[in-house]
Amino acid sequence: MSIDIVNGISNAVNYNIGQKWMEGTGEQRMKEQETGEKKIRTLTALLLMGITLLLPVLFLAMDKKEFSENENRYLAKFPIWGLERIKEGEYMEDLESYLADHFPFRDFFMEMKTKAEMWTGKKEINGIYMAKDGYLIEEYEKPENTERIGQILKTFAQELEGQNAELRLMLVPTAVSVYREKLPDYAPVRNQMETARMIYEISGIEPVDCSGDLEAQKEKVELYYRTDHHWTTMGAYAGYQAYCRAAGLEAVALEEMTSRTAAEDFRGTVYSKSGDYGRKGDEIIIYTNPSDKLKVEYADTGEVTDSLYNLEYADMKDKYSLFLDNLHSLIEITNETADSDRELVLIKDSYANSMVPFLVHHYKRIYVFDTRYYKQGVSSFIKEHPGVTDVLLLYNMNTLDSDLGIRGVY
Amino acid sequence: MVFSSIPFLFFFLPLCLILYYTVPGRWKNMVLLLFSLIFYAWGEPVYILLMFFATAVDYCNGRLMEKFGKTQGKRRFFLVCSVAINLSVLAFFKYADFLIATLNGLFSLQLKPLGLGLPVGISFFTFQTMSYSIDLYRRQVPVEKSYLNYLTYVSMFPQLVAGPIVRYSTVNEELQERKIGKEGIEEGLFRFMQGLFKKVLIANQAGALWEEIRALEAGQASVATAWLGAAAFTLQLYFDFSAYSDMAIGMGRMLGFHFPENFNYPLSSVSVTDFWRRWHISLSTWFRDYVYIPLGGNRKGTAKHLRNMLIVWFLTGLWHGAAWNFVLWGLYYGVLLALEKYVWGRALESLPKAVRHLYALLIVVVGFVIFVFDDMEALGVYFRAMAGCAGNSLWGTECLWYLQNYMAVLLPAVLLAFPLYPWVKEKIRTMGSRGRTAAALVSMAGYVLLFLVTVAFLVNDTYNPFLYFRF
Numbered sequence: 001m002s003i004d005i006v007n008g009i010s011n012a013v014n015y016n017i018g019q020k021w022m023e024g025t026g027e028q029r030m031k032e033q034e035t036g037e038k039k040i041r042t043l044t045a046l047l048l049m050g051i052t053l054l055l056p057v058l059f060l061a062m063d064k065k066e067f068s069e070n071e072n073r074y075l076a077k078f079p080i081w082g083l084e085r086i087k088e089g090e091y092m093e094d095l096e097s098y099l100a101d102h103f104p105f106r107d108f109f110m111e112m113k114t115k116a117e118m119w120t121g122k123k124e125i126n127g128i129y130m131a132k133d134g135y136l137i138e139e140y141e142k143p144e145n146t147e148r149i150g151q152i153l154k155t156f157a158q159e160l161e162g163q164n165a166e167l168r169l170m171l172v173p174t175a176v177s178v179y180r181e182k183l184p185d186y187a188p189v190r191n192q193m194e195t196a197r198m199i200y201e202i203s204g205i206e207p208v209d210c211s212g213d214l215e216a217q218k219e220k221v222e223l224y225y226r227t228d229h230h231w232t233t234m235g236a237y238a239g240y241q242a243y244c245r246a247a248g249l250e251a252v253a254l255e256e257m258t259s260r261t262a263a264e265d266f267r268g269t270v271y272s273k274s275g276d277y278g279r280k281g282d283e284i285i286i287y288t289n290p291s292d293k294l295k296v297e298y299a300d301t302g303e304v305t306d307s308l309y310n311l312e313y314a315d316m317k318d319k320y321s322l323f324l325d326n327l328h329s330l331i332e333i334t335n336e337t338a339d340s341d342r343e344l345v346l347i348k349d350s351y352a353n354s355m356v357p358f359l360v361h362h363y364k365r366i367y368v369f370d371t372r373y374y375k376q377g378v379s380s381f382i383k384e385h386p387g388v389t390d391v392l393l394l395y396n397m398n399t400l401d402s403d404l405g406i407r408g409v410y
Numbered sequence: 411m412v413f414s415s416i417p418f419l420f421f422f423l424p425l426c427l428i429l430y431y432t433v434p435g436r437w438k439n440m441v442l443l444l445f446s447l448i449f450y451a452w453g454e455p456v457y458i459l460l461m462f463f464a465t466a467v468d469y470c471n472g473r474l475m476e477k478f479g480k481t482q483g484k485r486r487f488f489l490v491c492s493v494a495i496n497l498s499v500l501a502f503f504k505y506a507d508f509l510i511a512t513l514n515g516l517f518s519l520q521l522k523p524l525g526l527g528l529p530v531g532i533s534f535f536t537f538q539t540m541s542y543s544i545d546l547y548r549r550q551v552p553v554e555k556s557y558l559n560y561l562t563y564v565s566m567f568p569q570l571v572a573g574p575i576v577r578y579s580t581v582n583e584e585l586q587e588r589k590i591g592k593e594g595i596e597e598g599l600f601r602f603m604q605g606l607f608k609k610v611l612i613a614n615q616a617g618a619l620w621e622e623i624r625a626l627e628a629g630q631a632s633v634a635t636a637w638l639g640a641a642a643f644t645l646q647l648y649f650d651f652s653a654y655s656d657m658a659i660g661m662g663r664m665l666g667f668h669f670p671e672n673f674n675y676p677l678s679s680v681s682v683t684d685f686w687r688r689w690h691i692s693l694s695t696w697f698r699d700y701v702y703i704p705l706g707g708n709r710k711g712t713a714k715h716l717r718n719m720l721i722v723w724f725l726t727g728l729w730h731g732a733a734w735n736f737v738l739w740g741l742y743y744g745v746l747l748a749l750e751k752y753v754w755g756r757a758l759e760s761l762p763k764a765v766r767h768l769y770a771l772l773i774v775v776v777g778f779v780i781f782v783f784d785d786m787e788a789l790g791v792y793f794r795a796m797a798g799c800a801g802n803s804l805w806g807t808e809c810l811w812y813l814q815n816y817m818a819v820l821l822p823a824v825l826l827a828f829p830l831y832p833w834v835k836e837k838i839r840t841m842g843s844r845g846r847t848a849a850a851l852v853s854m855a856g857y858v859l860l861f862l863v864t865v866a867f868l869v870n871d872t873y874n875p876f877l878y879f880r881f
Contacts, residue, residue, distance in 0.1 A: 035843065040850035044857050045596045048603060049424075051861060056420040087455050092411075099416045103869050112866040120818030123811075126870075142625055186811035188626075275870065 058104040065102070069317045075101035107277065114275030123184035128274040131182040135226045136270040136279070137175045140190045143401040150202025153393065156409045157205050159379040160391070165345070167391045168246060170208040171196040172231065172239060172351050174398040175224035178214045192397040199400075205393070210242035225282045228268020229398060230320050233285050236354040239394075243355075247390060249362045257287040262322055263314035284319055289361050293337045299330035300373070308333070308357045323353035329373035333366040340364065343387045347371060347378055347409055348394040355394070363390075372405030379409065411452040413657045414609045416868055422449065423661075430665065431590070439562045439585070442665065449567040450530070457529035460499070461565060467495050468539040469560045472546050476553040485547050492543035496536045503529055508732035531571040533729060535564050537696055542578035544700055551579045559585050568661035572654040574672035574692035581667055588666035598663030603857060605656025610864045612826070613649035614871070615819040616642045619812060620782075629795075632806035636795040637775075638813070644778045645823045648677055651690070677827040680766040681758055682746045682773055693729070697722050712752070719744050733784040742777055 067074050079085070079094030086092070103109070117125050124130070124139065131137045157167055176183070177192040193211055200207040214223055214235065223235035231239070237254065244251040265281035286309055296305050313322035324331060333356070343365045346352055352368070360366060365387070369378050382388050395403065411418045426445040433441055451458045471492040479485035501509075507523040514521055542560075545551045554560045563585055569576050623631060623639030631639065655672035662669040676689035686694050702722045708715040720741070727740015750758065758766060779796070783789035794800040813820070838849045 036847045037843070037850045040847065040854055041596060042592075044850075044854040045599050047854070047858055048599060048861055051858070051865075052420060052424055055865070056424065059420070089453055089455065092452050096415065096417050099421070100869060100871075103416060106869055109866040109869040112863065113870045116863055116866065117818075122815050122818070124815055142627075184811075186807040186814065188630075188808045188811060 055104055059099070059102065062102075062104055068101075068106075110275045111277050114277075118276065123187065126273050126275060128270055129176070129183050129187055130274070130276070131179070131184060133182055133226075134279070135175065135179060135182050135224075136274050136276070137179060137183060137224075138229050138270050138273070138398060140174065140176045140192055140398060141401070142190065143195050145401050146195055146198050147202065149400065149406060150199045152407055152409065153199065153203035153205055156379060156393075157203060160382060163382060163388075164386065165382060165388045165391045166247070167205050168208050168243075168393070169200060169203060169205040170210060170239065170243060170392060170394045171199060171400065172394065172396045173211050173214065174229065174231075174396055177397065178211070178218055178223060195401075196397060206246070208243050208246040208392075210239040213238040213242045225266065225268055225270075225320075227271035227279060227282055228266065228320055229270050229396075230268070231351060231354065231396075232282075233287060233354050236351070237287075237358060239351075240355050240358040243359075243392065244362075252289060252358065252361050254287065257289045259285055259287050262286045262309065262311060263319040266319040267317070268320060284314070284322065286322075287357055289357075291337055292335050292360055294360060295334040295336075297332040297334075298325065298328050299332060300328050308360065320350070320353075323350075324356060324368065327370060327373065328368075329370055329375075331368040333360055333363075333368065335360050335364060335366075338362060338364045342389040343367070343385070344390045344392060345369065345378065345382055345385075345388050346392050346394065348392075349396060349399060349403060349405070351396040352394040370405065371408035372403070375408060377408070411449055413654065414606055414614075414864075414868065419606075419865075419868070427664065435587075439559060442566060443558060443562040446562070446565040446567040446570065450565060450570060454527070454530050457527075460503075460529055460532075461535065462561070464496065464499055464536065464539060465561045465564045466557070468492050468543055469554065469557050471543060472553050472560075473555075475543075475546060482547075489543055489547040493540055496540050496543075500532060500536045502526075503532055505728075505732045534573050534575055535570065537575050537693075538564055538577065541575070541696065541700065545577065545579050551582055554578070554582070554585075566662075566667075568658040568665070568667075569669060572651070572658070573690070574655050574658060574670050575696055576662075576669050576692070577696075580670060584667050590666040594666060595664050598660045598665075600660070600857070601663060602657050602660030603861060605653040605658075605660060607860050607864055608649045608656065608826070609653035610867050610871075611860070612819055612823050613646050613653055614867070615816065616646040616649065616823060619816045619819070620646055623812065624792075626808075629801050630808070631795050632803045632809055633796065633798040634805045634809040635812065636792065636802070638809060639792075640775050640779050640796065642816070642820075643782050644677070644775050645820070645827065647778055647781070648673075648827065649823060675827065675829045677771065677774065678767065678829060679770040679774070680763060681750055681755070681770055682743065683750050683755070685770055685774055686743065686747070693726070697726055701725065716748055719748055723747070730781070731784065735780055735784050735786065735789060739777055739780045742780060746773060 065075060076094065076097040078098055079091050082091065085094075114125050118130065122130075127139050127141070129135075129137045129139060153169065160167060173192045173196070176189065180189050183189065193209075196207075196209075196211075217223065217234070217238050221234040222232055223238060224231050241251050243249075261283050263284040266284050267279070267281040271277075271279060271281075288308075294306050294308065296308060297303075308324060309322050310325040311322055313319055313326070318326070321327075327350075338360070339362055341364050342362065344359065344363045345367045346356070346359070347369045349370070356366065356368065367381070367385075367388070369381075371378060382391065393409070395406065400406070411422060413419075422445070426441070429445075430438055430441045447458060450461060471488045475485050475488040479488060503526055507525070510521045510523050513519055542551065542554070546553060554563075563576075563578060563581060566576075620639055620642040623635055623642065626635070652673040659669045659671070670692055672690060672692050674688040674691065676685050679685035679688055702718055705718040705721065706714055707718060723740045723744025724737060725740070726743070727737045730736040730739070758769070761769075779792060780789065783792060791800065795802055798804060838846060841849065
């Protein structure tokens with residue numbers, strides 16, 4: 001737009017609105033010869049007002065999305081009326097989230113903020129480090145519940161005293177710990193394994209420390225996704241090796257399994273959080289052992305399949321969910337051709353989902369619990385199933401502290 | 411509702427202004443009142459009754475004072491009523507739990523705290539209404555005959571929650587009749603925008619830096635980082651608070667009011683005395699006019715002067731929050747001001763300006779560390795980290811990390827804390843018309859760009875605290 005046109009518009013609008021604005025005084029000001037400077041000032045004010053009016057109008061006019069692909073979450077719904085909710089101020093709070101979630105050009109603004117911060121030298125945005133080699137790495141926040149989690153696990157172990165099952169605890173470090181060299185220079189790092197050590201100690205459960213395996217392999221293979229908070233299948237394999245050593249199993253070599261690329265361009269949670277939406281995605285590689293004959297039963301949906309993967313997720317945003325079909329309170333996996341009659345109870349977060357494909361080879365039956373959703377108490381389940389020979393608790397260090405599910409173990 | 415929020419910026423304010431400008435003159439106060447009540451009720455639906463009560467009391471006292479107060483003695487009765495009720499309300503809602511905790515501590519009692527939420531802006535509106543009663547008693551303002559006008563004055567949303575403390579005498583004429591013109595709307599809009607940018611792009615970011623440093627485990631922060639943290643909080647508080655005043659003054663201007671200035675580059679002070687002439691001016695002048703001078707000020711000898719200073723600064727501290735650290739913070743200034751007055755003030759003036767700036771800044775930064783920790787133990791820990799006696803090193807790489815991450819905030823913050831902006835404006839004013847046009851174009855691009863970036867930060871925002879919830 002040339003400046004003449006802009007001036008023309010400014011004059012026209014200025015005159016019209018000016019008439020209304022002029023109450024009482026100002027007539028003489030109108031008569032004043034308006035300089036270019038003044039016109040630009042008025043135009044600036046009009047532009048600012050225009051933006052302020054345009055955005056809410058667009059907000060009202062535009063269709064509301066239910067789900068944000070970029071952020072991978074459901075957006076807030078229009079709040080429900082209610083006298084009590086208004087009195088408590090909840091209604092207004094919900095209304096504010098609704099406005100923020102459905103704000104016009106939300107993704108554009110999110111990215112703009114991130115870009116502005118990156119240009120001005122910020123290396124940590126929304127809790128994500130802009131790390132080297134294209135990695136986005138989630139920070140490790142100050143743990144607040146270490147003692148409490150340790151105590152919960154200890155109680156769980158006490159509940160199971162006298163059972164035959166062997167109890168093990170595996171706390172998996174995340175990328176911020178294993179790939180600390182990739183973090184931006186001078187980034188302060190809290191020691192995850194120090195927290196893990198304290199939890200091992202308080203709980204008294206036999207630790208399975210996989211950090212050594214991860215450290216040993218981190219140069220050779222990619223152990224964590226660049227854009228997601230999970231470990232890759234290779235990371236899970238390193239964890240599996242550590243577990244096999246502790247449980248006296250012989251790990252199946254990768255060469256004996258068949259691998260394939262299940263998904264490309266996986267842009268995970270960390271990508272979403274960062275707001276840096278221009279990045280390339282990751283690949284997800286999956287392994288299957290041809291000798292396993294599996295039956296996978298989802299207790300909550302009643303669905304039965306023969307695969308540990310749901311590849312429908314490969315075309316969706318949250319591709320990591322293709323492992324074990326995302327979230328289920330209880331999954332029962334039977335392997336007719338397992339190399340033992342042992343039975344495993346696996347209590348875990350989503351990190352374990354990519355490790356289960358390796359574990360199934362060794363157990364006739366695996367019960368996979370997500371205690372955020374399974375509310376009947378895993379300890380009583382174990383007591384009712386005397387066939388269970390092993391119990392593994394597996395959590396990653398980053399979400400452990402805030403994971404409320406762990407309170408549901410007993 | 412926070413000014414720097416999407417609902418306020420894009421729904422509440424435009425709607426209010428459109429209606430306000432559309433309705434004829436005598437309805438404007440009604441629109442303003444209606445929106446102010448919605449604004450207040452947004453976060454505190456129940457406490458709106460408290461606002462009705464407080465204003466009704468002062469309005470009635472005012473009318474009664476005029477009707478029956480033939481002598482100053484009778485007038486005084488109504489004044490005492492008004493002040494006593496206001497202070498009781500303030501004491502009950504703001505200080506009851508503090509008092510209970512203190513009594514429990516002193517006499518090992520088991521009194522139960524009331525657990526009342528603090529009504530937003532209570533410290534501001536009680537002080538405003540008291541200013542009305544006192545000024546009326548002193549016959550400095552005419553009585554307000556319309557309750558709705560009075561309620562409009564007290565509840566007026568631009569200044570309701572965080573000041574400036576607008577006295578009735580400042581706006582009583584504009585409440586009846588005011589001029590709304592293009593000039594005022596533009597000026598007000600720009601002032602509001604400046605405040606918005608300061609709040610979202612500087613104060614919130616400096617605050618995020620402070621929160622990060624504060625969260626470091628003891629001993630993890632080097633001395634340099636601890637000082638960086640204190641500086642970050644100082645910047646946060648100044649920019650947050652002055653941004654609110656900017657936004658309030660700006661919106662006032664758009665509505666046709668002239669609110670008093672509240673800050674005058676306090677971080678560029680050359681002494682503590684200077685600082686308090688520049689920081690939260692509407693509060694310090696309130697205490698000066700309604701407490702310090704009535705007590706005799708400095709006219710009744712050194713002993714009385716010192717006593718008066720102590721009282722005023724004790725109260726100033728306590729006004730900021732119901733906790734001992736605020737009292738300590740007030741007294742810290744009381745003592746320093748007395749020392750400047752009676753001990754080293756003269757000597758200070760003979761020092762080079764740079765040294766005086768440094769002296770004032772040091773005191774201010776240390777003061778705000780007292781201000782921010784209401785837990786005395788945490789305060790002690792932080793001071794030890796700043797002094798290097800927490801077993802921490804003088805300097806660590808983590809300091810570089812914070813500097814690098816927050817350079818884009820810290821640098822402009824430091825520049826804007828000094829009167830750079832008025833200097834540039836003055837330079838532009840004296841330029842030729844060509845230069846002025848160019849400057850106006852640059853400023854247009856600046857406003858639009860900064861506004862969009864601000865919206866981007868708001869849309870994305872997770873950290874948008876409201877620092878005055880205690881006041």
